[in-house]
Amino acid sequence: MAEFLIGDRAIGAGSPPFVIAEMSGNHNQSLERALAIVDAAARAGAHALKIQTYTPDTMTLDLDRGEFHIGDANSLWQGKSLYKLYQEAHTPWEWHRPILDRCREHGLLGFSTPFDETAVDFLETLDVPCYKVASFENTDLPLIRKIAATGKPVIISTGMATAAELDETVRHARAAGCRDIVLLKCTSTYPATPENSNLLTIPHMRQLFACEVGLSDHTMGVGTAVAAVALGATVIEKHFTLARADGGVDSAFSLEPAEFSALVAETERAWQALGAVRYGPSDREKASLQYRRSLYVARDMKAGDTFTAGNLRAIRPGNGLAPKYYNLLLGKKVIHDVNAGTPVSFDLVMEMEDK
DSSP: OOOEEEETTETTTOOOEEEEEOTTTTTTOHHHHHHHHHHHHHTOOEEEEEEOOOOOOHHOOOOOOOBBOOOOTTTTTTTHHHHHHHHHHHHOOHHHHHHHHHHHHHEEEEEEOOOOOOHHHHTTTTOOEEEEEEEGTOOHHHHHHHTTTTOOOEEEEOOTTTTTHHHHHHHHHHHHOOEEEEEEEEOOOSSSSSGOTTTHHHHHHHHHHHHHEEEESSSSHHHHHHHHHHOOOEEEEEBEEEEEEEOTGGGGGHHHGGHHHHHHHHHHHHHHHHHOOOOOTTTGGGGGGGGOEEEEEESSOOTTOBTTTTEEEEESSSSSGGGGGHHTTTTTTSSOOOOHHHHHHHHHHHHHHOO
């Protein structure tokens, strides 16, 4: 697959992982805090910052009963209605321009997840470089087609989607005009655990859909993301906050600045370490060959003396014959006096053996 650009960043196996800081609702309804999050993400080394574009009314109905009420005791948002949750978490549309402008000031790529067609229209007026599709919208084919029709790269989280559903999503996106697609392996639990991350899906997904792949990571820490890069992830998305102790709808599974800085550094190290399939010494290793073990004369010997376990040893450095010749040389006579510390070569015995 050929690399492609999001803004000025190359996306693909030949470039470092593209690391996205997801603000989500961690602004806690403060534009000042939202801008501070942008500043902190830039200092932490993020390559992009993502927000979300919706209103409570574009997401759900203002009801607090039945399926509109979050009753799951294991949910971070238990006891709230969907409407109240989205009211608390949404990023006011009038904040988008100052947030994206602050991103540009820092050289960050700022973009968003639209949750309906009106959000796409709005984001087009802000000239975002790409779009993100959330896991819960990855089967919303009319929305997929609307986003794809912009012709911009599309990053799609794959939480909960079957292979058949993803096939349908990718086909619709391509048919609508999107050439550059990234599928993010995602587990739609908050937080997620390493045990239910199933990262081996990443190389399979790359092969199955012939597109770039990555990880939208809701686990704690950076280990899962590093492992994902080792399996071929070229994009990493992680929720970001100034401090988990400050609270907020997504703070519990978000990284703080120092942690995010480690994420950027360690995922790039993992990418650098992949290299290529290679055996034998690298150019940098060649100088170390001298420290291999090799055969040396361990005691002074006179001409005609025989190599024994007492005077022939495999030691460092590596200037003598390889240790595999040890048994072959035992019992062989040297042709001239030789001092301890002399690297063994066949020349020491060759003439005598030829007679």
